[in-house]
Amino acid sequence: MALRVFGLNLVKTNRSVLQNVCKTGATPTQQTVAPYATEVTVQASPAAVQKQKVSKAMKAYLKRANEHDEFMKTQHLEFQIGKRHLANMMGADPETFTQQDIDEAIEYLFPSGLFDKKARPAMKSPDEVFPARKAAEFDETGRPFHSMFYTGNPNFFQLLHDIVQETNKIHELEERLLRRGNTPDENQKLDTTGFQLMPKDQLELLLVESIADIEYSNFVNSMERLIALPYAYKSKEFIERFLKPLMDQSKQLEIPKPRIDEQGRQYITTYECLRKTARADVTVRMPGTGKISINGQDIFYFPEEKCREQLLFPLQFSQMLGKVDIEANVEGGGPSGQSGAIRWGIAMSLRSFVDQEMIESMRLAGLLTRDYRIRERKKFGQEGARRKYTWKKR
Amino acid sequence: MSWSKNISINTWRCGRLMSMYPQHYVDPIYKMEDQCSKRTELLRLSHIPIKGALNNSSDTIFNGEIKQKMVNYITKNGEGFLSRKLMAQTLEMIKRTQLEGSYISPGYNKTETDAESLLIQAVENCRPLLQLSSIKRGGVKYHVPIPLTNKKSYFLAMKWLLDASREKDRKVSLPEKLAWEILDAAHGHGRVIKKKEELSRQCESNRAYAHYRWS
Amino acid sequence: MFRRQVASLSRLQHLQMSTNAAPAPTSTSASSGEAISEFRTAVTNPGEHSSLHVAKFYTIPVEQKKKIFGGGGLPKQYEQQIKTFQEACLMVRSPALELLHYIQNADLSKPAVRYVVYGANGVGKTLTMAHVLHYGSLNDFMLVHVPWVPNWMKRPKEAANSSTQEGFIDLPFDAAAWLVHFKTQNLKLLQQLDLKTSKEYVWSKRESTPAGSTLLELVEHGIARIKYASETTAALISEIKQLSNAGKCKTMVVIDGFNAFFHPETRIFSENKQRVTPDRITLTQPFLDITSYDWTNGICILSVDKIAMTEGYMASHMPRYLLGKEGFEHLDPFIPVHVENYTEKEFYNYISYYLDRRWINKTPPGFEEQLKFMSNKNPYELMQLVKSL
Numbered sequence: 001m002a003l004r005v006f007g008l009n010l011v012k013t014n015r016s017v018l019q020n021v022c023k024t025g026a027t028p029t030q031q032t033v034a035p036y037a038t039e040v041t042v043q044a045s046p047a048a049v050q051k052q053k054v055s056k057a058m059k060a061y062l063k064r065a066n067e068h069d070e071f072m073k074t075q076h077l078e079f080q081i082g083k084r085h086l087a088n089m090m091g092a093d094p095e096t097f098t099q100q101d102i103d104e105a106i107e108y109l110f111p112s113g114l115f116d117k118k119a120r121p122a123m124k125s126p127d128e129v130f131p132a133r134k135a136a137e138f139d140e141t142g143r144p145f146h147s148m149f150y151t152g153n154p155n156f157f158q159l160l161h162d163i164v165q166e167t168n169k170i171h172e173l174e175e176r177l178l179r180r181g182n183t184p185d186e187n188q189k190l191d192t193t194g195f196q197l198m199p200k201d202q203l204e205l206l207l208v209e210s211i212a213d214i215e216y217s218n219f220v221n222s223m224e225r226l227i228a229l230p231y232a233y234k235s236k237e238f239i240e241r242f243l244k245p246l247m248d249q250s251k252q253l254e255i256p257k258p259r260i261d262e263q264g265r266q267y268i269t270t271y272e273c274l275r276k277t278a279r280a281d282v283t284v285r286m287p288g289t290g291k292i293s294i295n296g297q298d299i300f301y302f303p304e305e306k307c308r309e310q311l312l313f314p315l316q317f318s319q320m321l322g323k324v325d326i327e328a329n330v331e332g333g334g335p336s337g338q339s340g341a342i343r344w345g346i347a348m349s350l351r352s353f354v355d356q357e358m359i360e361s362m363r364l365a366g367l368l369t370r371d372y373r374i375r376e377r378k379k380f381g382q383e384g385a386r387r388k389y390t391w392k393k394r
Numbered sequence: 395m396s397w398s399k400n401i402s403i404n405t406w407r408c409g410r411l412m413s414m415y416p417q418h419y420v421d422p423i424y425k426m427e428d429q430c431s432k433r434t435e436l437l438r439l440s441h442i443p444i445k446g447a448l449n450n451s452s453d454t455i456f457n458g459e460i461k462q463k464m465v466n467y468i469t470k471n472g473e474g475f476l477s478r479k480l481m482a483q484t485l486e487m488i489k490r491t492q493l494e495g496s497y498i499s500p501g502y503n504k505t506e507t508d509a510e511s512l513l514i515q516a517v518e519n520c521r522p523l524l525q526l527s528s529i530k531r532g533g534v535k536y537h538v539p540i541p542l543t544n545k546k547s548y549f550l551a552m553k554w555l556l557d558a559s560r561e562k563d564r565k566v567s568l569p570e571k572l573a574w575e576i577l578d579a580a581h582g583h584g585r586v587i588k589k590k591e592e593l594s595r596q597c598e599s600n601r602a603y604a605h606y607r608w609s
Numbered sequence: 610m611f612r613r614q615v616a617s618l619s620r621l622q623h624l625q626m627s628t629n630a631a632p633a634p635t636s637t638s639a640s641s642g643e644a645i646s647e648f649r650t651a652v653t654n655p656g657e658h659s660s661l662h663v664a665k666f667y668t669i670p671v672e673q674k675k676k677i678f679g680g681g682g683l684p685k686q687y688e689q690q691i692k693t694f695q696e697a698c699l700m701v702r703s704p705a706l707e708l709l710h711y712i713q714n715a716d717l718s719k720p721a722v723r724y725v726v727y728g729a730n731g732v733g734k735t736l737t738m739a740h741v742l743h744y745g746s747l748n749d750f751m752l753v754h755v756p757w758v759p760n761w762m763k764r765p766k767e768a769a770n771s772s773t774q775e776g777f778i779d780l781p782f783d784a785a786a787w788l789v790h791f792k793t794q795n796l797k798l799l800q801q802l803d804l805k806t807s808k809e810y811v812w813s814k815r816e817s818t819p820a821g822s823t824l825l826e827l828v829e830h831g832i833a834r835i836k837y838a839s840e841t842t843a844a845l846i847s848e849i850k851q852l853s854n855a856g857k858c859k860t861m862v863v864i865d866g867f868n869a870f871f872h873p874e875t876r877i878f879s880e881n882k883q884r885v886t887p888d889r890i891t892l893t894q895p896f897l898d899i900t901s902y903d904w905t906n907g908i909c910i911l912s913v914d915k916i917a918m919t920e921g922y923m924a925s926h927m928p929r930y931l932l933g934k935e936g937f938e939h940l941d942p943f944i945p946v947h948v949e950n951y952t953e954k955e956f957y958n959y960i961s962y963y964l965d966r967r968w969i970n971k972t973p974p975g976f977e978e979q980l981k982f983m984s985n986k987n988p989y990e991l992m993q994l995v996k997s998l
Contacts, residue, residue, distance in 0.1 A: 193437060193438055193441070194440075194441055196441075246441040247441070249440060249441060249442065249443055249444070290978075290981070290982060292982075298985050299982070299983070299985050300985065300987075300990075304475050305456065305478065305482075305983070305993075305994065306449070306450065306474070306475065306478055308982075308983050309452050309454055309456050309457065309983065310449055310452065311982075312452065312454050312456075312979060312982050312983060313447070313452035313453060313454060315982070316452075316453060316454050316975070316978075316979055317426065317452075317453050319975075321975065321978045321979065321982060322978055322981075322982075336449055339449070340449050343449075344446075360436075360440060361426070361429055363444055364422060364423050364429055364436060364439060364444055365422050365423060365424055365426075365429070365444075365447055365453065366421075366422025366424070366444050366445055366446050366447030366448075367422075367447055368444075369422075369443070369444055369445060369446040369447075370446065371445075371446030371447075372414060372446075373414040373415075373446075374414075454979055455971040455973060455976050455979055455980075455998060456979075456983070456994075456997075456998075481997070482996060482997035483996075483997075485996070485997040486996040486997055489968070489970075489996075490689075490693050493693055493694075493966075493967065493968070494692075494693055494695075497694070497695050497696075497966075507967045507968075507970055508970035508971070509970070509997070510970075510971075511970075
């Protein structure tokens with residue numbers, strides 16, 4: 001409870017700073033969602049703490065907190081100035097200059113050829129750049145607030161405790177209901193398809209603690225145990241805090257609308273169909289008779305049966321054989337890569353002409369996945385990519 | 395659990411991952427029939443990314459699972475096109491021997507002419523159940539019969555068929571010999587079947603040692 | 610153990626099959642005589658084929674097939690198919706009908722007409738010619754048939770220097786083989802008709818064929834004395850030409866891969882280790898003679914083929930390209946006959962023929978469409994694809 005008070009004080013004294021934080025929208029979601037963060041994630045300067053008996057640790061902490069606070073203040077100021085400068089340079093209104101505008105301006109003013117996106121120049125709010133720190137976890141006398149302080153990760157272990165508590169609660173409930181002869185409601189059963197447990201990095205952000213892989217797997221296991229319970233829907237709220245919705249894979253990519261050519265037929269052109277070192281562009285025309293032309297030749301551009309079978313696969317699978325015409329231009333690579341590239345192009349183009357269910361089927365058949373496996377390089381000191389030279393003692 | 399695979403996306407990896415695909419990618423289901431038969435399971439898959447379809451498999455009449463595996467085992471030095479041709483010749487040879495003289499013979503409709511189903515039958519007939527592996531206990535090596543996994547037993551069956559057909563004169567072509575071996579095995583006799591029976595007999599005689607597998 | 614039992618069960622089934630098979634009624638073989646399937650025709654005489662029979666199969670009787678195509682004339686793979694299916698079936702296709710129509714209406718008293726069959730790889734040029742050849746054989750044509758010219762230019766059995774013509778090359782074994790082929794094809798005609806040689810041929814000091822001896826004797830001499838086979842061939846062909854001119858017989862010249870005669874080079878080496886051009890081979894000249902227009906009572910059916918050429922000369926399948934300037938001028942004017950891929954109807958009939966012969970075993974719905982896409986309705990490719998199904 002002491003911490004709560006402590007936090008309130010802080011809110012009073014540093015209201016302006018907090019407001020700033022809220023305006024930039026740095027971490028408001030975290031504060032509302034997770035209790036762990038509200039208790040601890042604060043840039044604190046407990047000015048109110050002015051008692052006599054102050055431990056050494058508390059002193060050191062207060063000093064650090066003050067320094068950090070000052071530092072953040074100047075950083076915020078600099079960021080605001082920088083933003084204004086940028087806005088002026090771009091000829092925009094500094095008041096309504098958003099983070100997206102900043103990113104665009106930076107990309108325009110400092111073009112960078114660096115491959116890694118993290119290595120390119122960037123300008124972000126200091127709240128994003130400097131991670132949030134924990135507030136004091138102990139009182140003036142040096143006594144920790146949290147009983148699990150000495151585990152090093154009190155929030156994480158608290159979370160594990162909470163999960164087990166929930167589990168136990170449900171167990172008890174189940175026993176009670178069983179005695180009364182009740183069975184779990186099948187309709188309310190917790191369905192987690194389409195959801196994913198919070199990934200490790202997000203959990204770390206939530207807890208403001210860095211956790212090890214094995215600890216994360218402990219979390220996963222105990223969560224799974226909880227979810228698997230028949231009465232798991234009783235603690236739905238608790239579980240849902242740690243679930244993240246998954247995107248439907250086949251709906252992720254936008255399906256292009258077919259265009260109309262001069263003969264009044266619908267057509268779709270897919271550019272940049274890549275496989276191995278081959279590159280193709282494929283045009284599929286909708287009312288057709290099953291003609292195919294590859295670089296101006298018929299299907300015997302591929303003398304090998306295997307390659308022709310590859311072209312047949314998406315057409316046969318989507319039952320569009322004989323209903324579309326195909327033109328393809330392909331270059332680079334060998335027959336296998338070229339036919340693979342065209343196959344992918346045909347499958348991607350066909351999405352515009354079939355229904356959603358078929359698209360999902362085609363995705364499950366692996367037709368819509370870009371196959372980006374390529375030849376593995378040879379390594380020095382080895383005979384090939386993996387094979388070593390025959391070992392000889394001397 | 396539905397996400398248990400998904401979790402490892404950006405968390406950790408067990409051992410070294412050689413595949414170009416991230417670990418949570420799932421193998422594709424090629425055949426439309428297979429997809430239709432496991433509808434419920436597919437709902438789960440709708441959130442999981444799928445690996446790209448391999449270039450040697452498809453949902454057409456030209457593709458068969460066992461046939462494909464056999465082609466892969468025939469391949470030497472990465473000459474896949476050649477091995478596919480050899481497999482086609484083998485099937486053709488089987489079909490010719492089955493068909494020849496069958497038009498006038500009374501059993502016209504009875505002889506099996508589907509070469510691929512004959513191949514499958516042959517492989518099924520050649521599959522071993524147990525294998526002998528030598529385990530050292532107290533300084534003495536024992537031949538201990540151990541059960542085989544499905545995959546391994548299919549592999550052994552096809553390997554034996556191939557080994558038997560590679561043992562031949564230079565003049566005889568591989569498709570010819572392989573066709574004969576397959577026909578023999580499909581009808582339940584021939585060298586490969588004998589080999590399999592030999593192995594199962596040995597396993598039978600060594601069954602006293604079976605407990606060494608776990609003790 | 611369980612699987613072993615299954616295996617033994619399946620073996621049992623096989624046994625049962627073979628035992629059950631004996632009393633089973635011979636349904637299909639019996640019915641094939643009476644009820645004729647949609648894709649077959651009972652008309653076995655090519656002369657009676659009309660557009661009614663397009664895309665239908667007719668059967669060549671065994672003895673006729675042996676007589677006409679015994680020494681070649683059908684593609685090797687087609688021969689194999691015939692052997693497996695136990696019947697020599699040919700599909701009636703429009704290029705062959707076109708040719709037959711021309712031949713039936715031709716005025717034989719006019720100079721010989723040359724027909725050039727051309728088309729892409731594997732479209733059925735040779736089988737078209739086989740169809741016409743069958744017609745010729747049934748209609749008392751003297752057949753001068755060369756199954757595949759490139760065999761002489763690319764892989765001769767033996768090459769020897771000619772004894773009569775300086776700097777020329779003889780192919781004695783190939784010439785003798787051709788004479789045997791000629792004899793089997795025309796044995797009946799040679800015996801029936803009164804064909805006599807016009808002059809005396811002196812082979813050596815001791816051997817000669819006197820004027821007035823029959824052509825059969827000439828041929829048999831060539832077969833017996835392989836050394837003189839090439840010259841015998843030349844003599845025979847000039848005799849046939851003269852006899853045709855005189856109206857004693859009518860002649861059908863069928864040469865497959867004719868453009869090999871005009872190929873820039875052959876695989877035969879001369880004495881000074883240089884490649885010989887086709888015109889230095891003694892067999893070339895007589896066949897060029899008989900394909901010229903200066904004789905009557907004759908028909909020439911020639912095919913030009915891409916695969917008769919060698920690497921680097923295979924850019925196009927058009928006659929002008931394949932024959933070259935010289936060959937084109939030699940044949941000009943000629944009637945071109947274009948052979949194309951199967952039409953829709955022909956394609957489906959072929960599929961049902963294969964199904965009838967139980968050659969295709971995988972028949973999920975839409976398999977024809979798959980085959981059509983993969984083969985592009987090309988006859989040869991279809992044959993290849995279907996082999997492993």
